[in-house]
């Protein structure tokens with residue numbers, strides 16, 4: 001069934017998800033706040049700043065007019081960085097009220113809000129009244145835009161407490177290279193998605209420091225233990241962390257050259273100033289702000305998260321990165337489980 005879908009955010013992820021949806025036969029309106037970017041997508045079918053040399057389907061329509069993008073939308077997919085979610089969702093709620101529309105809301109963003117420590121679906125739930133929204137679905141898993149663009153096999157999860165809503169998102173995205181599973185553990189999926197970026201910063205830093213695969217595998221594994229500990233304390237199913245949005249996304253983000261978080265960590269490990277690295281990336285590095293939220297959340301919930309704490313110290317307290325890595329090794333002996 002053909003759906004009218006609004007995709008909000010035309011960075012690398014939103015624009016390629018919009019492309020998948022168009023290829024699947026849906027009527028897609030891709031919203032960006034930049035008119036020149038909308039013009040480039042509509043006229044040249046490119047989005048050079050975000051996905052070099054990729055040709056978008058000619059029937060993908062981009063617009064800088066949010067009202068126009070949302071008109072008659074049956075599904076709205078948010079794909080803006082976490083810090084922008086609340087503001088964009090507030091604008092969306094106002095328009096939906098005027099249009100008297102109640103679409104299904106999905107999001108593909110990965111992070112925790114600063115100060116509130118909220119997951120994306122929680123922010124959306126607050127910003128968009130229930131009367132304006134059928135349900136909320138989170139889309140997550142090991143999926144770099146650059147490889148979806150090549151139509152490499154990609155598997156992700158659509159998570160919602162409303163299984164029918166998750167199935168609808170599964171249906172609109174599934175094709176021969178994009179396979180979608182459903183999951184009702186929204187908390188686990190969103191926590192895995194947000195926290196893997198923090199661990200990838202750390203693994204990238206180890207690479208930059210010159211450490212080998214033993215150290216990186218160790219950080220990934222113990223990082224997953226921290227993610228699971230936090231997730232379970234917040235109500236997640238521990239098994240979710242063995243899935244696509246848990247270990248799956250952790251692996252891809254900690255090992256892929258496409259990962260902005262890994263690349264940022266690598267440069268920091270080589271001695272560059274974290275603020276400069278983030279400023280020069282040209283795309284969002286979600287793990288940096290999420291690290292602060294995760295650090296505060298761990299303190300608040302009294303959860304032991306030494307890797308998150310070490311990453312926080314490097315990013316926010318100018319801690320010496322060699323010393324931080326050495327200190328992690330000097331912690332008292334522990335039971336693994």
Ligand SMILES: NC(=O)C1=CN([C@@H]2O[C@H](COP(=O)(O)OP(=O)(O)OC[C@H]3O[C@@H](n4cnc5c(N)ncnc54)[C@H](O)[C@@H]3O)[C@@H](O)[C@H]2O)C=CC1
Pocket residue numbers: 009010011012013014015032033050079080081082083084087088108109110111143144145146282283284286
């Ligand atoms: N790039 C990827 O392969 C993947 C990204 N993600 C997630 O998707 C989300 C978006 O990431 P990307 O597209 O990669 O980021 P990006 O940095 O490539 O693009 C972000 C887009 O959001 C727009 N934006 C930023 N602030 C905004 C605001 N206040 N209002 C409206 N638009 C705003 C920017 O103009 C840009 O078009 C992130 O949470 C990321 O973790 C998830 C899976 C894969």
Ligand SMILES: O=C(CO)COP(=O)(O)O
Pocket residue numbers: 110141142143144197200249252253258259260261262284285286
């Ligand atoms: O979430 C992602 C891959 O699944 C993207 O990770 P980066 O933001 O580190 O590129």
